[in-house]
Amino acid sequence: MMTGQENHMAYREGMEAIDSDMMEKVQALVETYDYQRYTGDDVRRALRKERLSIEDYRAVLSPAAADYLEEMAAKATMETRRHFGNSIQMFTPLYISNYCENHCVYCGFNCQNRINRGKLSLEEIEEELKEIAATGLKEILLLTGEARQQSGVEYIGEAVKLSARYFSTVGIEIYPLNSDEYAYLHECGSDFVCVYQETYNTDKYEQVHLRGPKRIFPYRFHSHERALRGGMRGVAFGALLGLDDFRKDAFAVGLHAHLLQQKYPHAEISFSTPRLRPYINNATNNSNDDHERQLLQTMLAYRLFMPFAGITISTRERAGFRDHVIGMAATKISAGVRVGVGGHKAEEKGDEQLEIADPRSVPEVHQMLLSRGLQPVYTDFVRV
Amino acid sequence: MLSMNDQLVIGGHEFQSRLILGSGKFSLEMTQTVIKHGVVEMVTLALRRANVGGQENILEYIPKGITVLPNTSGARNAQEAVRIARLAREIGCGDFIKLEVIHDSKYLLPDNYETVKATEILAKEGFIVMPYMYPDLNVARALVNAGAASVMPLGAPIGSNKGLCTKDFIRILVEEIDLPFIVDAGIGRPSQACEAMEMGVDAVMCNTAIATAGNIAQMARAFKLAVEAGRAAYLAGLGRVLEARAEASSPLTGFLEEC
Numbered sequence: 084m085m086t087g088q089e090n091h092m093a094y095r096e097g098m099e100a101i102d103s104d105m106m107e108k109v110q111a112l113v114e115t116y117d118y119q120r121y122t123g124d125d126v127r128r129a130l131r132k133e134r135l136s137i138e139d140y141r142a143v144l145s146p147a148a149a150d151y152l153e154e155m156a157a158k159a160t161m162e163t164r165r166h167f168g169n170s171i172q173m174f175t176p177l178y179i180s181n182y183c184e185n186h187c188v189y190c191g192f193n194c195q196n197r198i199n200r201g202k203l204s205l206e207e208i209e210e211e212l213k214e215i216a217a218t219g220l221k222e223i224l225l226l227t228g229e230a231r232q233q234s235g236v237e238y239i240g241e242a243v244k245l246s247a248r249y250f251s252t253v254g255i256e257i258y259p260l261n262s263d264e265y266a267y268l269h270e271c272g273s274d275f276v277c278v279y280q281e282t283y284n285t286d287k288y289e290q291v292h293l294r295g296p297k298r299i300f301p302y303r304f305h306s307h308e309r310a311l312r313g314g315m316r317g318v319a320f321g322a323l324l325g326l327d328d329f330r331k332d333a334f335a336v337g338l339h340a341h342l343l344q345q346k347y348p349h350a351e352i353s354f355s356t357p358r359l360r361p362y363i364n365n366a367t368n369n370s371n372d373d374h375e376r377q378l379l380q381t382m383l384a385y386r387l388f389m390p391f392a393g394i395t396i397s398t399r400e401r402a403g404f405r406d407h408v409i410g411m412a413a414t415k416i417s418a419g420v421r422v423g424v425g426g427h428k429a430e431e432k433g434d435e436q437l438e439i440a441d442p443r444s445v446p447e448v449h450q451m452l453l454s455r456g457l458q459p460v461y462t463d464f465v466r467v
Numbered sequence: 468m469l470s471m472n473d474q475l476v477i478g479g480h481e482f483q484s485r486l487i488l489g490s491g492k493f494s495l496e497m498t499q500t501v502i503k504h505g506v507v508e509m510v511t512l513a514l515r516r517a518n519v520g521g522q523e524n525i526l527e528y529i530p531k532g533i534t535v536l537p538n539t540s541g542a543r544n545a546q547e548a549v550r551i552a553r554l555a556r557e558i559g560c561g562d563f564i565k566l567e568v569i570h571d572s573k574y575l576l577p578d579n580y581e582t583v584k585a586t587e588i589l590a591k592e593g594f595i596v597m598p599y600m601y602p603d604l605n606v607a608r609a610l611v612n613a614g615a616a617s618v619m620p621l622g623a624p625i626g627s628n629k630g631l632c633t634k635d636f637i638r639i640l641v642e643e644i645d646l647p648f649i650v651d652a653g654i655g656r657p658s659q660a661c662e663a664m665e666m667g668v669d670a671v672m673c674n675t676a677i678a679t680a681g682n683i684a685q686m687a688r689a690f691k692l693a694v695e696a697g698r699a700a701y702l703a704g705l706g707r708v709l710e711a712r713a714e715a716s717s718p719l720t721g722f723l724e725e726c
Contacts, residue, residue, distance in 0.1 A: 165626045167492070168491060169493070219522040344573060350572060351572050391573050456494065458494040459522070465515040467542075467550035
């Protein structure tokens with residue numbers, strides 16, 4: 084274990100510290116979450132309510148709620164329909180670089196993992212964008228590893244500008260930035276930011292983030308606030324379920340989003356529910372205690388606690404699972420996914436971050452949605 | 468059957484139907500189905516969903532003869548709403564604009580202050596502005612002064628299907644404001660639409676209530692009939708409803724004439 088190198092709770096020089104007590108609030112509430120003490124009565128009481136309190140949210144995430152998945156699914160379906168109708172947003176990710184300075188023990192991009200590294204040139208990015216745009220998609224999510232030398236903010240900014248030419252919605256899933264850097268990328272054409280805390284357990288966080296800027300827990304935690312202060316419109320939350328106690332992490336994710344929405348009422352909130360997946364040189368990297376039942380429970384709990392929030396279902400999950408949770412809890416689905424660097428137009432320039440379980444194309448996912456009575460939505464945002 | 472002369476007039480345009488269809492929560496085919504049944508003449512369109520030149524473009528599902536009412540959904544302030552309205556006009560959606568300014572992603576309640584500001588700008592630019600608003604008399608008066616063509620107060624939180632939770636406030640607006648009134652959000656049942664129309668509201672807008680019905684076409688028709696019934700009742704003048712006790716058949720003060 085390589086702990087004790089760098090204090091994971093202390094900011095590095097250059098990392099913007101904002102005045103916010105949200106992290107302490109989340110941690111205090113998570114510490115007191117003893118999910119074993121909830122009973123079926125608590126779950127039933129929560130499910131009878133129109134709006135769930137934080138205490139109700141604790142109950143529906145507890146093991147006792149496992150017996151009420153059907154009831155939770157029915158209520159979640161109703162809430163999803165009430166807030167989103169039968170609209171399902173479609174998008175795809177584009178990895179533009181897999182260079183990374185971080186050593187995160189669960190990730191295929193980690194700097195210790197011997198994989199093919201690569202970065203797309205701006206010309207290559209444009210070729211990829213054209214290829215993806217030809218599928219009809221209008222929303223793109225740009226991803227990089229964390230390496231300011233190889234994929235700096237200006238490089239990402241240029242990629243965002245190119246993306247905005249072909250897509251109405253440009254999201255970024257990159258390393259955490261200062262608010263002025265988020266403002267720059269917003270100016271370039273991006274409006275949505277995904278930052279997943281991976282785990283909210285600071286001890287576990289320290290154990291799995293051995294090296295690199297990602298090791299700094301609070302800087303990552305406050306990314307969403309900095310993004311909103313930089314003018315971003317929406318922020319996505321998530322934990323890497325299965326990395327630590329998924330119930331506590333899922334509880335923290337919901338709380339984090341809830342507190343942020345209270346502080347920034349205009350923020351568009353969404354959730355993702357990634358689970359550990361195998362990657363090159365680590366075929367056994369799997370979520371052991373967060374199986375599909377538990378994952379479904381987590382998604383349903385998110386929906387019931389924050390019925391207005393978007394939920395994205397990842398290609399990490401198999402098609403059969405995705406097809407059933409879409410419209411029930413999830414409101415956004417990726418299609419035509421490649422998780423290597425590039426790979427849409429030309430051959431991949433770098434290896435994949437993880438293995439995906441649903442390789443279906445855009446037309447295939449489109450048809451699946453229609454067959455389930457859902458409406459594929461290609462554009463749901465107009466930038467003005 | 469209502470008289471053909473009883474038309475809804477907004478910004479100089481006449482409509483026979485007093486039911487407006489929201490499209491945000493429908494499958495495009497469902498929208499088409501409802502339109503085919505001839506129950507509406509005006510359909511809202513979220514500009515952010517208009518995938519012009521792309522797949523599943525709602526504009527292709529709205530036939531000629533139906534008035535497209537683009538909305539500014541997604542606007543968080545007056546400035547964004549104005550820009551979205553201008554874009555709607557640029558892509559050929561005409562001068563109608565349903566103004567929505569929402570600064571709260573949880574409850575989706577309208578921001579009345581920003582709505583007034585945007586109304587003033589858009590009305591000056593020749594838009595037929597139909598602002599979605601929380602039913603507040605002072606704001607409604609400000610909207611009139613800003614040049615709104617109608618007022619669209621919410622009946623209940625959007626998508627809630629709870630009916631006329633704001634009934635008493637809408638009634639005040641109907642009495643005091645001389646503009647067409649369209650109850651926008653919250654109507655969940657045909658009976659609630661009927662009740663709104665009986666109060667003197669000029670039209671009702673529905674989305675979730677029809678979109679989430681078991682039989683969409685049938686529910687759309689039920690709403691059409693309810694809106695017509697409510698309108699007819701309003702025009703007929705509702706009969707008196709005695710509240711605490713029966714009315715004496717002879718005047719209680721008749722004795723005053725005895726000598």
